[in-house]
Amino acid sequence: MKFGVIGAGQMGGGIAQVAAQSGFDVVVQDVKQEFLDRGRAVIEKSLAKLHEKGRLTDTPDVILGRMEFTTDLNAFADCDLVVEAIVENEGVKADLFRQLGQIVKPEGILASNTSSIPITALASASGRPERFIGMHFMNPVPLMQLVEVIRGYSTSDETAQFVTQTAERMGKTPLACNDFPGFVSNRILMPMLNEAIQCVMEGVAEPEAIDGIMKLGMNHPMGPLTLADFIGLDTCLAIMEVLHRGLGDDKYRPSPLLRKMVQAGLLGRKSGQGFYTY
Numbered sequence: 098m099k100f101g102v103i104g105a106g107q108m109g110g111g112i113a114q115v116a117a118q119s120g121f122d123v124v125v126q127d128v129k130q131e132f133l134d135r136g137r138a139v140i141e142k143s144l145a146k147l148h149e150k151g152r153l154t155d156t157p158d159v160i161l162g163r164m165e166f167t168t169d170l171n172a173f174a175d176c177d178l179v180v181e182a183i184v185e186n187e188g189v190k191a192d193l194f195r196q197l198g199q200i201v202k203p204e205g206i207l208a209s210n211t212s213s214i215p216i217t218a219l220a221s222a223s224g225r226p227e228r229f230i231g232m233h234f235m236n237p238v239p240l241m242q243l244v245e246v247i248r249g250y251s252t253s254d255e256t257a258q259f260v261t262q263t264a265e266r267m268g269k270t271p272l273a274c275n276d277f278p279g280f281v282s283n284r285i286l287m288p289m290l291n292e293a294i295q296c297v298m299e300g301v302a303e304p305e306a307i308d309g310i311m312k313l314g315m316n317h318p319m320g321p322l323t324l325a326d327f328i329g330l331d332t333c334l335a336i337m338e339v340l341h342r343g344l345g346d347d348k349y350r351p352s353p354l355l356r357k358m359v360q361a362g363l364l365g366r367k368s369g370q371g372f373y374t375y
């Protein structure tokens with residue numbers, strides 16, 4: 098199978114890596130060569146770590162040999178499945194899917210790794226809504242078990258079955274849900290992270306204490322502020338805005354502190370500064 102990935106950021110890189118580990122031929126595209134180089138370096142580091150622990154069936158060189166990195170969208174023409182993992186912005190994603198719908202062979206399936214944006218709207222932009230679906234991996238992709246599979250209004254049974262089987266071939270556990278803002282994962286997770294940020298703003302406790310309380314008290318592997326930094330505060334804000342707008346309830350209002358930090362360029366781990374310094 099030929100597997101396409103758009104975006105070589107933390108999610109796109111992880112999805113491409115796991116697809117190549119699973120034996121697929123993978124094409125990864127991003128808008129600039131420097132993003133591809135950065136993405137490839139992260140993949141190499143992750144593969145080295147997994148190899149060292151004996152968790153790969155092939156060597157890192159063999160896996161990397163299945164991967165092609167390009168800035169050209171036309172490289173997706175003969176892909177069987179293309180998963181998009183670019184910035185969490187509906188307009189930007191819809192523009193991309195408008196182009197992809199013209200480029201990828203008609204029988205090819207298009208999927209979005211969006212955290213929250215309506216799959217049905219992106220499916221319409223692609224011009225092939227029956228062969229369009231949400232394939233939502235979790236971060237960090239090489240370590241996390243879940244793929245949330247989200248059917249749009251017109252997604253066909255064949256498309257849902259193909260993507261479910263592909264997720265299984267990638268060693269993941271696919272779980273299905275319907276197309277509502279934030280799906281299941283982020284409808285439940287993101288208000289908790291937003292509330293933790295609100296606690297910082299209101300001076301309820303220091304970030305370290307908030308994280309410590311949730312780690313030690315609830316056995317969460319990462320505290321909510323560490324996790325928000327890990328996901329990216331820009332992505333967290335974009336998801337809260339989709340929940341707020343899409344569900345029309347003020348309980349999803351993004352914390353003003355979250356908004357201010359994004360405006361200040363404090364995006365978490367990827368910018369070197371968020372609730373913590375990296």
Ligand SMILES: CC(=O)CC(=O)SCCNC(=O)CCNC(=O)[C@H](O)C(C)(C)COP(=O)(O)OP(=O)(O)OC[C@H]1O[C@@H](n2cnc3c(N)ncnc32)[C@H](O)[C@@H]1OP(=O)(O)O
Binds near residue numbers: 144146212234241328
């Ligand atoms: C926003 C959305 O739309 C949806 C989302 O994805 S929300 C985010 C979902 N993800 C989470 O909630 C993640 C929560 N965190 C965790 O589950 C865990 O902290 C974790 C799995 C990330 C790491 O596990 P851990 O045992 O706590 O930490 P850590 O010891 O640092 O990592 C374990 C090992 O994996 C390695 N590792 C970490 N990331 C890796 C990667 N991408 N590839 C390979 N190895 C990796 C670490 O280097 C470490 O190796 P050593 O044992 O040799 O030191």
Ligand SMILES: NC(=O)C1=CN([C@@H]2O[C@H](COP(=O)(O)OP(=O)(O)OC[C@H]3O[C@@H](n4cnc5c(N)ncnc54)[C@H](OP(=O)(O)O)[C@@H]3O)[C@@H](O)[C@H]2O)C=CC1
Binds near residue numbers: 109126183210233332
């Ligand atoms: N972070 C997370 O924990 C998770 C995120 N997601 C979703 O995955 C998607 C990607 O997130 P994430 O990997 O964290 O983001 P990143 O910022 O790490 O990566 C996004 C990548 O896409 C590139 N990009 C931006 N616009 C375009 C475009 N028009 N065409 C091609 N590439 C483009 C970015 O380049 P540039 O650097 O120029 O912006 C960057 O390399 C989002 O939809 C997000 O909601 C899903 C699950 C978990």
